[in-house]
Amino acid sequence: FLIVTTSVFLSTTSHLHTLATAGAFPDDDDIFALDIVSKIRTDRKSTIKASMDFGHIVEAIPNGVLHPTSPNDIATLIRLSLSQPKPFTVAPRGQGHSARGQALAPGGVVVDMRSLNDHHRVVGRCCRMNVSTHELWVDVGGEQLWIDVLHTTLEHGLAPRVWTDYLHITVGGTLSNGGIGGQAFRHGPQISNVHELDVVTGTGEMISCSPDKNSDLFFAALGGLGQFGVITRARIALERALKRVLWVRLAYSDVQSFTSDQELLISKRSAGGSGGFDYIEGQVQLNRTLTEGRRSSSFFSPSELDQLANLAIGTGSAAIYYIEGAMYYHDDTASSTSVKLETLLEELSFVPGHAFVRDVSYVDFLDRVGRDEQKLRSAGVWDVPHPWLNLFVPRSRIVDFDAGVFKSILKDTKPVGLVLMYPMNKDRWDDRMTTATPDEDMFYAVGLLRSAVAAGDLEQLERENAAVLEFCHREGIGCKQYLPSHASRDGWRRHFGEKWSRFAALKRKYDPRAILSPGQGIFSAAG
Numbered sequence: 089f090l091i092v093t094t095s096v097f098l099s100t101t102s103h104l105h106t107l108a109t110a111g112a113f114p115d116d117d118d119i120f121a122l123d124i125v126s127k128i129r130t131d132r133k134s135t136i137k138a139s140m141d142f143g144h145i146v147e148a149i150p151n152g153v154l155h156p157t158s159p160n161d162i163a164t165l166i167r168l169s170l171s172q173p174k175p176f177t178v179a180p181r182g183q184g185h186s187a188r189g190q191a192l193a194p195g196g197v198v199v200d201m202r203s204l205n206d207h208h209r210v211v212g213r214c215c216r217m218n219v220s221t222h223e224l225w226v227d228v229g230g231e232q233l234w235i236d237v238l239h240t241t242l243e244h245g246l247a248p249r250v251w252t253d254y255l256h257i258t259v260g261g262t263l264s265n266g267g268i269g270g271q272a273f274r275h276g277p278q279i280s281n282v283h284e285l286d287v288v289t290g291t292g293e294m295i296s297c298s299p300d301k302n303s304d305l306f307f308a309a310l311g312g313l314g315q316f317g318v319i320t321r322a323r324i325a326l327e328r329a330l331k332r333v334l335w336v337r338l339a340y341s342d343v344q345s346f347t348s349d350q351e352l353l354i355s356k357r358s359a360g361g362s363g364g365f366d367y368i369e370g371q372v373q374l375n376r377t378l379t380e381g382r383r384s385s386s387f388f389s390p391s392e393l394d395q396l397a398n399l400a401i402g403t404g405s406a407a408i409y410y411i412e413g414a415m416y417y418h419d420d421t422a423s424s425t426s427v428k429l430e431t432l433l434e435e436l437s438f439v440p441g442h443a444f445v446r447d448v449s450y451v452d453f454l455d456r457v458g459r460d461e462q463k464l465r466s467a468g469v470w471d472v473p474h475p476w477l478n479l480f481v482p483r484s485r486i487v488d489f490d491a492g493v494f495k496s497i498l499k500d501t502k503p504v505g506l507v508l509m510y511p512m513n514k515d516r517w518d519d520r521m522t523t524a525t526p527d528e529d530m531f532y533a534v535g536l537l538r539s540a541v542a543a544g545d546l547e548q549l550e551r552e553n554a555a556v557l558e559f560c561h562r563e564g565i566g567c568k569q570y571l572p573s574h575a576s577r578d579g580w581r582r583h584f585g586e587k588w589s590r591f592a593a594l595k596r597k598y599d600p601r602a603i604l605s606p607g608q609g610i611f612s613a614a615g
């Protein structure tokens with residue numbers, strides 16, 4: 089076995105092999121280390137695949153890609169790295185759907201987390217998921233896709249409470265950031281809905297943690313940008329799932345009414361806060377998107393798009409806005425849910441005649457961006473650069489942000505992509521978690537989710553992003569980046585603010601040689 093493994097190893101990973109045969113690993117780890125090496129691919133096809141992400145902006149080639157078959161393989165790889173005089177970096181990669189190289193490992197080893205799932209399928213087991221119908225949680229491997237978590241939990245009539253808009257990304261990937269979506273106003277982000285984690289730390293230890301056990305690691309890893317360890321299991325809170333959804337879009341021609349209604353809906357003052365909409369998001373539609381160029385939508389019919397274009401032209405404003413809401417229901421509560429929706433709409437100030445309602449299945453609603461993906465793929469505009477910028481904007485400055493960004497910097501921008509804008513309640517976030525949020529009770533998630541399709545788009549979108557960040561800085565808006573990217577250590581210090589010293593201390597404790605997730609660019613690997 090050793091000879092076979094070693095020869096594969098020799099022919100493919102000569103660098104690592106040299107280390108292994110030079111006695112670089114502690115004795116007990118020898119066998120594991122050689123076994124690990126057989127799971128590292130260094131062929132060009134593998135390394136090229138792991139050198140790029142959804143953003144298509146940053147490229148960095150690793151030396152190898154580990155295909156683990158168990159969390160233990162990841163621990164062994166990390167210990168192998170640490171046994172070197174100059175450790176190599178290690179980046180867990182979920183779906184690689186980051187935008188700026190966060191899951192890359194230049195010159196290091198990328199851990200292809202999805203292999204954990206593939207291995208289980210090969211050995212005849214479905215996947216690393218276990219549902220407790222009694223205690224309402226699911227244990228899932230960090231490599232699992234949320235879409236698979238949805239289908240597995242639905243078999244038991246249950247589902248997680250909070251979803252990202254897109255479900256073809258991994259549990260470990262979203263929990264390393266936050267995991268936000270239209271249910272977060274009520275339940276908090278996905279990281280507020282986790283009971284336990286298993287983490288392989290940057291010291292190569294496998295540690296179980298929760299709010300009561302190894303709590304510093306638990307709160308560090310949630311939103312921790314992969315800096316403290318690799319999440320290999322998460323216990324996620326569930327609720328009873330409903331079958332159908334009334335999916336609503338309400339159009340507004342001015343930002344004040346739009347934001348007042350959103351804030352009313354997520355507060356406890358309205359039926360929206362206490363049992364109205366189960367999901368609340370919002371979009372900013374820059375008018376050129378409606379009045380010029382390609383106009384198609386997976387929600388609106390062509391005649392509704394005409395109606396919205398007329399609204400945009402009629403108001404002469406640079407943007408119109410939609411609140412997007414969803415009410416879940418069972419077949420037997422269909423009529424009472426319709427009545428509830430009508431009552432709720434009466435509280436709101438959208439443009440009369442501009443409420444659009446769809447009745448869809450729960451799964452179709454949650455997987456809506458998965459369907460958009462298929463369309464974008466067939467149109468050849470999925471694998472293009474995505475210079476996305478996501479910001480958390482304090483509620484008190486959202487109207488200033490709207491004026492400076494949508495009505496000024498982006499007023500004449502090319503209409504490509506989607507702009508999201510919706511509020512959340514800060515009391516649903518646990519401040520012990522790592523994610524940085526503005527210092528106000530309510531803040532908005534604003535996503536400039538734009539794609540560079542034509543020549544010159546990328547440069548233009550990057551210039552606009554820089555102008556938006558500059559505007560926020562100059563005007564003291566108090567934004568925090570979500571899915572952050574900062575070029576300097578000072579940028580990261582400012583990003584984390586008073587959380588920085590704790591962040592750095594936990595890094596020294598759980599990844600003292602700074603080998604994990606180097607693509608985030610927060611720490612440099614220690615020699």
Ligand code: FAD
Pocket residue numbers: 141142179180181182183184185186187190191192201230231251252253254257258259260261262264265266267268269313314315317318319320457571605607608
């Ligand atoms: P990757 O890109 O593979 O990794 C992200 C980071 O996490 C890297 O630093 C990586 O090293 C680290 N990491 C990966 N796995 C682990 C692990 N198991 N343990 C520790 N660290 C790990 N986000 C939202 O919050 N809400 C949304 O609605 C939303 N919609 C999106 C829609 C689309 C179309 C896309 C492409 C992204 C969206 N995102 C959204 C962003 C998404 O949540 C993040 O980019 C997420 O990181 C993607 O998961 P991934 O599995 O691809 O992670």
